Amino acid sequence: MPELSGDQQFQKVLAIAENQLKRKQIQVRFGPQGKMRFIIDEASLRPVLAESGVDDATFREIFHSEIGPLLEAIVRGVPEQYIENAPRFDEEPSKRAGRKEVLRKRSELVRQRLVDNG
Numbered sequence: 001m002p003e004l005s006g007d008q009q010f011q012k013v014l015a016i017a018e019n020q021l022k023r024k025q026i027q028v029r030f031g032p033q034g035k036m037r038f039i040i041d042e043a044s045l046r047p048v049l050a051e052s053g054v055d056d057a058t059f060r061e062i063f064h065s066e067i068g069p070l071l072e073a074i075v076r077g078v079p080e081q082y083i084e085n086a087p088r089f090d091e092e093p094s095k096r097a098g099r100k101e102v103l104r105k106r107s108e109l110v111r112q113r114l115v116d117n118g
Contacts, residue, residue, distance in 0.1 A: 004102055005062045011109075012054050013062040018113045020045065036072045038063070070103070070110045079107045 005013070020026040025041040049059055073082035083103040 004099065005058075005066060009054070009058060010062060010066065010106060012052055013059055014067060014109060014113060016045075016048055016052055016054065016059065017063055017067055020048065021114060036068065036075070038068060066106065067110060067114075070107050071114055074107065074111050074115055079111075083107065 004010075017026060020040070021028075023044070025044040027039040029037045029039060031037055045059075046056075049056055069082060069086075070079065073079045083100050086099070086103060
């Protein structure tokens with residue numbers, strides 16, 4: 001995850017993911033080693049993306065590099081460990097602290113909207 005997405009884009013993708021999960025148009029599967037996999041109903045996603053103004057590549061990038069890993073960390077009970085060890089390229093301490101704070105806030109949003117609400 002080189003850079004975090006903007007807050008507005010993250011919120012839009014999270015709202016789409018929440019809606020698709022509720023409608024069972026994104027399914028969560030666990031592989032043999034317990035790794036989470038997401039199966040996305042492509043046909044139902046296209047019109048939702050078109051209506052939201054989020055392009056397919058942006059949705060997938062944010063979903064697979066930010067929302068999915070946060071969701072998996074929450075389900076496993078290790079969100080703080082994920083936040084501390086999240087891949088990053090900016091090693092400046094000031095940027096690292098800001099990044100961790102953003103991830104903590106987003107982790108709570110993912111928990112509220114995809115775990116607790118589901």
